[in-house]
Amino acid sequence: MSKQQLVExxxxxxxxxxxxxxxxxxxxxxxxxxxxIGLEATQDLRRAYRDLLFTTPGLEDxxxxxxxxxxxxxxxxxxxxQFPDLIAQQGIIPGAKVDTGxxxxxxxxxxxxTEGLDGLRERVQTYRELGARFAKWRAxxxxxQGAPTRTCIQANAQVLARYAAICQEAGVVPIVEPEILMNGxxxxxxxxxxxxxxxxxxxxxxxxxxxxxEGIVVKPSMVLSGTECxxxxxxxxxxxxxxxxxxxxxxxxxxxxxxxxxxxxPELSTAHLNAMNLMGPQPWEISxxxxxxxxxxxxxxxxxxxxxxxxxxxxxxxxxxxxGAARFGKFSPEME
Ligand code: 13P
Numbered sequence: 001m002s003k004q005q006l007v008e009x010x011x012x013x014x015x016x017x018x019x020x021x022x023x024x025x026x027x028x029x030x031x032x033x034x035x036x037i038g039l040e041a042t043q044d045l046r047r048a049y050r051d052l053l054f055t056t057p058g059l060e061d062x063x064x065x066x067x068x069x070x071x072x073x074x075x076x077x078x079x080x081x082q083f084p085d086l087i088a089q090q091g092i093i094p095g096a097k098v099d100t101g102x103x104x105x106x107x108x109x110x111x112x113x114t115e116g117l118d119g120l121r122e123r124v125q126t127y128r129e130l131g132a133r134f135a136k137w138r139a140x141x142x143x144x145q146g147a148p149t150r151t152c153i154q155a156n157a158q159v160l161a162r163y164a165a166i167c168q169e170a171g172v173v174p175i176v177e178p179e180i181l182m183n184g185x186x187x188x189x190x191x192x193x194x195x196x197x198x199x200x201x202x203x204x205x206x207x208x209x210x211x212x213x214e215g216i217v218v219k220p221s222m223v224l225s226g227t228e229c230x231x232x233x234x235x236x237x238x239x240x241x242x243x244x245x246x247x248x249x250x251x252x253x254x255x256x257x258x259x260x261x262x263x264x265x266p267e268l269s270t271a272h273l274n275a276m277n278l279m280g281p282q283p284w285e286i287s288x289x290x291x292x293x294x295x296x297x298x299x300x301x302x303x304x305x306x307x308x309x310x311x312x313x314x315x316x317x318x319x320x321x322x323x324g325a326a327r328f329g330k331f332s333p334e335m336e
């Protein structure tokens with residue numbers, strides 16, 4: 001697999017005016033999302049829901065890639081097409097979540113490490129055969145009570161780098177996702193400091209593991225005030241702190257940054273993305289790879305009812321359009 005192909009895929013994932021749909025919830029996570037609409041996430045309903053999202057008319061207007069979970073990569077649409085093929089037919093790049101989830105970091109209460117390196121080389125190969133051209137691995141860091149510790153940051157950064165190396169070896173673009181959780185009483189300054197330390201460590205390890213930085217996409221969290229912090233930073237302040245932090249830590253060789261939403265409301269996620277894109281040219285594309293912020297309003301309209309499917313697709317399309325506009329700094333609240 002040539003380096004050129006990695007570079008081309010990575011830059012297509014962050015192409016202008018578009019972003020990535022994260023639809024890679026595990027069965028357990030999707031159940032917790034379905035709890036919000038009072039539904040049991042049965043296999044049939046999981047399939048119907050993913051079908052609704054991926055057959056939305058005009059999906060390709062503002063979506064460049066879709067992240068899928070193991071089950072979805074192997075499932076057929078209601079019209080009997082493999083989901084990755086259905087996505088690729090629309091000119092959208094299919095990808096796969098390849099980590100196997102979080103576990104407590106032994107010796108460091110409250111901190112977590114991501115698992116899934118065992119058998120990863122074979123798993124990535126299988127997903128590639130199923131159509132995935134990129135992968136995702138999520139590492140998580142909490143702020144508070146001394147966390148994130150240096151040990152937790154280093155351990156996760158090293159694992160992220162080992163994952164990225166295995167993906168690139170197979171010609172699959174790794175999405176490198178270090179998420180600083182927004183829960184907590186911490187200030188935006190504390191979040192900036194934790195993000196700066198984490199990102200700089202992650203890039204140190206990526207280089208140490210000989211990762212081609214032109215062939216990755218970074219999926220970070222924004223620099224935000226903790227959800228329980230009495231002082232909540234405004235949109236401009238978040239945009240400025242986030243870009244400042246990234247300019248210090250993310251090399252210009254990286255083609256793009258695709259944010260996670262992390263529990264922010266759909267509207268705020270879009271407003272933050274817009275504000276960052278208004279700040280003038282940056283070395284990298286500033287894009288989105290939202291899960292909840294793209295899906296929540298549509299799922300709330302759908303409620304598992306076939307009769308609501310079309311309206312849910314319209315609501316979903318509208319969110320992709322708002323974020324597509326935010327990629328150019330052209331979103332305005334009137335669009336809501
Ligand atoms: P959220 O946008 O809901 O945070 O999900 C993005 C994601 O893929 C987390 O790994």
